[in-house]
Amino acid sequence: MSSSWMRRDLTDYDLKLLKVFRTVVECGGFSAAETELGIGRSTISIHMNSLETRLGLRLCQRGRQGFSLTREGQAVFNAILTLTDAHDEFQHQLAQINQDLSGELILLAADQLDAPRQRNIAKAIGKITAEAPQLHIHFDLLPLQQIELALLKNQAHVALMPGYRRIDGLSYAPAFSTPIYLCCGAEHPLFARPDTELDDPLLAGFDAIHPGININPEGRKLLQRLNTTARAYQFDSRLSLILSGAYLGFLPDAIAAPYLASGELRYIRPDTYQYAFEQFYVRRNQPREPEKVELALTALLAASANESGKKGGM
Known part of the structure; x- marks a missing residue:
C-alpha cells in the first residue's frame, strides 16, 4: 500500500x-x-x-x-x-451509552408470508415499535443463502426461515409448523380423477416441482416418488406452475385455500402426500446488537405462542 x-x-x-x-x-x-x-x-x-x-x-x-x-x-x-x-x-x-434502542432493526424472511403469518408478525412489530419507538424497522424477503450470510455478518438481527439445514454460529427457535399438500391445477390431466385411482406409479408419470432446497426427511421421501422436472422455491412462483396444468407441486393450505374454494386447485391424496413445513426464528449466536435481537425475538416468539394458544382452544 x-x-x-x-x-x-x-x-x-x-x-x-x-x-x-x-x-x-x-x-x-x-x-x-x-x-x-x-x-x-x-x-x-x-x-x-x-x-x-x-x-x-x-x-x-x-x-x-x-x-x-x-x-x-x-x-x-x-x-x-x-x-x-x-x-x-x-x-x-x-x-x-445513550441507553436507547435506535437505528435499524433488520428482520428478514425466506418465504412468502401467508395471511396468518402476516398478522402474527404485524403484532410483533407493533409491540417492538411500542417498546422502542426510535427503531427503524427494515423487513424484507431474501433467498436462504443471503439470509444466512447476513446473520453471520451481523447485517441482520432476526430471520424467519426453514431450519432444514443448521449453520454453525446460528441458533434456531421454532416459530410455526403447518402441513403442506401436493396440489393439482384444474388444467392438469389428473384433476378430475379420484384419489383412489392415483397410485404412486401413476403420479410418478407426471412432471412435478422440486422446491430447490433440502427439505425435511418426510418431504424428501415424497419428492423421491415424483418426477421433479421443475424448480420453484417461492410459493407464488410455484403456484403459477401448478395452475398452468403442467406440474404437480406442494403448497401450504393458507396459500392454496382460495384456489381450492374457486375450483382452480385440488389436493392429491392429502392423507399421504403431505409433510410438515417448519419455520424458525433464527439469530446469530453472538450478535453485535444483542438488545435489538432480544427485543425482536421476544416479541416474535410471544406472538407465535399466542397464535398457537388460540388454535389449541378452538
Missing part, C-alpha cells in the same frame, strides 16, 4: 471508493454491482481505477476470464471488513 495513503486520514472520497470496491467484490463483478450501486459499469471502472491509483496496488483482474481478486485485493477487502466492523461497533457503543 502506498506510503502517502498510510500517512493521511481517510477522506469521504476514499470511503466512497472503498464502498464501491466492497460492493463489486460481494456482487462478484462490475456488471452485477451496477444495480446495487445505482451507477453504470464505466463509472464503476473509473472508481476502481482511482482506488488502485491512490493505493498504488492492483486489486483485481477483470476481463474475458471474469472477475477475480489479486492477493493485494483480498488483503484490502479484508481490511475494509475490519473497518466496517469497527464503525458498527462504535455506533453500537454510542447507542449503549
